[in-house]
Amino acid sequence: MLTETVFRSEDVPAADRFECWRDLLRQLHAPLDLDSEHRSDFRAEQRVLELGEVSVWPTRFQPVRFLRTPKLIRQSDPEGVHLSLPLDGVLRATRGDRETAYGPDSLCLVDTSRPLDLRAGDSFSPRPHIGVGLEVPKALLPLTWDRIDRLTACRLSAREGFGGLLAQLLHQRLEHARRDLADPAQHATPIHAIAARWGFPRAADFTRAFRAAYGSPPRDYRHASSWGDTAGRSRP
Structure with a gap:
């Protein structure tokens, strides 16, 4: 928000x-x-x-x-x-x-x-x-x-202004969060804790941004990754 x-x-x-x-x-x-x-x-x-x-x-x-x-x-x-x-x-x-x-x-x-x-x-x-x-x-x-x-x-x-920089920062933060969600060693870590770690203190904001980037909410992505079914879920 x-x-x-x-x-x-x-x-x-x-x-x-x-x-x-x-x-x-x-x-x-x-x-x-x-x-x-x-x-x-x-x-x-x-x-x-x-x-x-x-x-x-x-x-x-x-x-x-x-x-x-x-x-x-x-x-x-x-x-x-x-x-x-x-x-x-x-x-x-x-x-x-x-x-x-x-x-x-x-x-x-x-x-x-x-x-x-x-x-x-x-x-x-x-x-x-x-x-x-x-x-x-x-x-x-x-x-x-x-x-x-x-x-x-x-x-x-x-030349690129702040818009390009903010988009790049958002992508990098989401990528870090995505990797942590897919990491079996962090399966017990709450999703909100991973989100906060990478600069998303509000769960709703993280869920919205994550779904837009990868096509599914963080909870579903983590569940799919535990079954090795994250292929095709991320977006370029």
């Missing part, structure tokens, strides 16, 4: 807007230090769409600087990856002594386990930065931590 949360700065008193938005980002992403030249009357709008353990958030906000320091990482690290797609405006990420700029043709990958200095928009202009963010736990990605480190230093192409 898709759940949605919406934040609009105009719903909050001007003096509280920046702090409220900062608290929201800390919950969504990881502990951050934020600052803005516009904090006295900050304007922002953010929708959060939760898809199991993955969340997508279209956002619009006045220029901000985000800092993820070693101290903040030691305090709390959700071990996640954040992908940002700028739609209007530029992100400038500083990692060590290297700065990389990301525009609407590129994706910026952020690892919550690594320090970061990220600037969104022109701090001296009130023009809002518009973009889309995607939060994914590292455990759901078919990437080693070394590979993630290398990708954070690159400007990734936005």
Whole structure:
């Protein structure tokens, strides 16, 4: 099931807007230090769409600087990856002594386990930065931590957009779950536990996605696999 949360700065008193938005980002992403030249009357709008353990958030906000320091990482690290797609405006990420700029043709990958200095928009202009963010736990990605480190230093192409990435992630999670369901050593493991292991906390969502991908619900697939009759049940 898709759940949605919406934040609009105009719903909050001007003096509280920046702090409220900062608290929201800390919950969504990881502990951050934020600052803005516009904090006295900050304007922002953010929708959060939760898809199991993955969340997508279209956002619009006045220029901000985000800092993820070693101290903040030691305090709390959700071990996640954040992908940002700028739609209007530029992100400038500083990692060590290297700065990389990301525009609407590129994706910026952020690892919550690594320090970061990220600037969104022109701090001296009130023009809002518009973009889309995607939060994914590292455990759901078919990437080693070394590979993630290398990708954070690159400007990734936005040609396929988030739709292709989400579809790929969903397929990989379902494949892991399918293999566990067919594994005789895990026959006693409840289906809901296998689903939750691979990022499907809601049983109904898992059943719907699994049936769409493989042509039968998880319970039937597990039963058929115990009799060696899963051939032809999966879909390309």
